[in-house]
Amino acid sequence: MxxxxxxxxxxxxxxxxxxxxxxxxxxxxxxxxxxxxxxxxxxxxxxxxxxxxxxxxxxxxxxxxxxxxxxxxxxxxxxxxxxxxxxxxxxxxxxxxxxxxxxxxxxxxxxxxxxxxxxxxxxxxxxxxxxxxxxxxxxxxxxxxxxxxxxxxxxxxxxxxxxxxxxxxxxxQAELEALEKGLGDPSRPVVAIVGGAKVSTKIDLLSNLAGKVNCLVIGGGMANTFLAALGKDVGKSLCEHDLADTALSILKSAESSGCVILLPVDAVVAREFKADAANEVVSVDRVPSDAMILDLGPASIGQVKEWISKARTLVWNGPLGAFELRPFDAATVAAAKHAAARTRGAHLVSVAGGGDTVSALNHAGVVDEFTYVSTAGGAFLEWMEGKPLPGVEALKA
The missing domain is CATH 3.40.50.1260 (Phosphoglycerate kinase, N-terminal domain)
Structure with a gap:
């Protein structure tokens, strides 16, 4: 309605x-x-x-x-x-x-x-x-x-x-109908993928999703902040150490609402932030102190794909790794292609949005295969955060 x-x-x-x-x-x-x-x-x-x-x-x-x-x-x-x-x-x-x-x-x-x-x-x-x-x-x-x-x-x-x-x-109308299917009244299970660099820009988003979805996949640089908060050494990875308490409280609220938070179990690490840098796959418990995490490892990619296979609804904001640099685009591309295949087979409603997300899905060649891809950056994020949007509220009156 x-x-x-x-x-x-x-x-x-x-x-x-x-x-x-x-x-x-x-x-x-x-x-x-x-x-x-x-x-x-x-x-x-x-x-x-x-x-x-x-x-x-x-x-x-x-x-x-x-x-x-x-x-x-x-x-x-x-x-x-x-x-x-x-x-x-x-x-x-x-x-x-x-x-x-x-x-x-x-x-x-x-x-x-x-x-x-x-x-x-x-x-x-x-x-x-x-x-x-x-x-x-x-x-x-x-x-x-x-x-x-x-x-x-x-x-x-x-x-x-x-x-x-x-x-x-x-x-x-198309945007609002897609968003309603995504988080308003979604078919369950609902999986949300949230990636990108910083937890600080997405605290409201993570807090809102932790109370609404069945599984919250956290990737990109923000996953490092969660891993560090859990006592793991993330080496020279991008990490907001001062947000450890915030990360722990998000984990706690997810647990109390029955939401599974999926963090990486293995990672692709490198000593340099550049395309085709020498890299290796390590367990997140064994990140070398002089290396940085730049993508999910194969075991983590497998877990993400497994959750996408179970899901009836997927909401996606932010890449899973440094997708602009090969080969650190592997997790983002694999997850995007898997979600696209599930969507094509009518098993999944997939809604994605936010600037980097659109670029990442374009990079994976699947932007036209998702149910809906929003080109709205700020408005899409605020909707995902559960905030009322004045321009939409005005149309309801």
């Missing part, structure tokens, strides 16, 4: 529809280097155009800190969007005031207009109600299709919903 309204609940014909999208795309030398975020919002824009709406796009770009900065204008994105959409996209060099008002007044059904960077106005990030009302005055309906900005309570993501009937776009 959906808690929010979608495009199925509205007839947008002849209406001015304000659509919040994420067009914060990476640029290199004035050209867009990755169009994933544009691709994700095309279905919503197309559907609204085909149904006869006047589509007015709201988006931010970069961090202009509330001032006009021509280097962070959305104008170059309008051309790329038009090319992908296969129809013209107008551009207004402001998002409020006489310029967009004049253009909107002359739009015909099926037209698309991109407004300039909402963050050129300081009131956007302050969620100023007056500014939200000015944005809202340009439309009859509001559609949020930017899950990646949903953890921010800004005027164009939260404030505007107090002024217009509000709906989830298709990308937002």
């Amino acid at each position: 959906t808690l929010f309204k979608t495009l199925d609940d509205v007839d947008p014909a002849g209406k001015r529809v304000l659509v919040r999208v994420d067009l914060n795309v990476p640029m290199q030398d004035g050209a867009i280097s990755d169009t994933t975020r544009i691709d994700r919002v095309l279905p919503t824009i197309r559907e609204l155009c085909d149904k006869g709406a006047k589509v007015i796009l709201l988006a931010h770009f970069g961090r202009p800190k509330g001032k006009v900065d021509p280097s962070q204008s959305l104008e170059p994105v309008a051309a790329a969007l038009a090319q992908k959409l296969g129809r013209p996209v107008g551009f207004a060099d402001d998002c409020v005031g006489p310029v967009p008002e004049g253009i909107v007044a002359n739009m015909t059904d099926g037209d698309v207009l991109l407004l300039e960077n909402t963050r050129f106005h300081a009131e956007e990030e302050k969620n100023d109600d007056g500014f939200a009302a000015r944005l809202a005055s340009l439309g009859d309906l509001y559609v949020n299709d930017a899950f990646s900005a949903a953890h921010r309570a800004h005027a164009s993501t939260e404030g505007i919903t107090h002024h217009l009937p509000s709906y989830a776009g298709r990308a937002m």
Whole structure:
């Protein structure tokens, strides 16, 4: 059951529809280097155009800190969007005031207009109600299709919903439905894989998951902090020794809620942090004092795969080792390929997200084989931490 309204609940014909999208795309030398975020919002824009709406796009770009900065204008994105959409996209060099008002007044059904960077106005990030009302005055309906900005309570993501009937776009809907399958109401057993460098950035995440999943696999640099907290010598490995008490309390809370925490039993160690460095597999009880752990060993990989085989739901954030450097990508690639195979066979719902995670799954060649891969970094993490997301809560109202 959906808690929010979608495009199925509205007839947008002849209406001015304000659509919040994420067009914060990476640029290199004035050209867009990755169009994933544009691709994700095309279905919503197309559907609204085909149904006869006047589509007015709201988006931010970069961090202009509330001032006009021509280097962070959305104008170059309008051309790329038009090319992908296969129809013209107008551009207004402001998002409020006489310029967009004049253009909107002359739009015909099926037209698309991109407004300039909402963050050129300081009131956007302050969620100023007056500014939200000015944005809202340009439309009859509001559609949020930017899950990646949903953890921010800004005027164009939260404030505007107090002024217009509000709906989830298709990308937002897909994300929320996938997340519900991942942790909201998942098929059990649920396995979570959490990797990455530091425990300090993921304390809330680990604490939340320890109370919700059947098995929590901890890999990457953060596993070293747990191993050290348990009294093991991790040599020169990346490790936050000052977080030993935090690690022990997470282990304790997992135990009390019946969650198995899976830590490495063996590791691939090297003396240098570089590709193809001389390396060996050792038990985690026998890490040489001059070496660093850079990946899980074969026995640990076997245990991870065994848990993925038992799981009905997998939630993944962060790589299991230093996957950017071969051969220390072995655990991440093996686990990702195994999860992809289980997903293809309809045995597993697999939901993954976070910047490094997307790169790691791309590296393993399986990003398209997971049930859902979220491109939203901060919003995905906050959802995994169990925090309410203002942009999503606003759609429920």
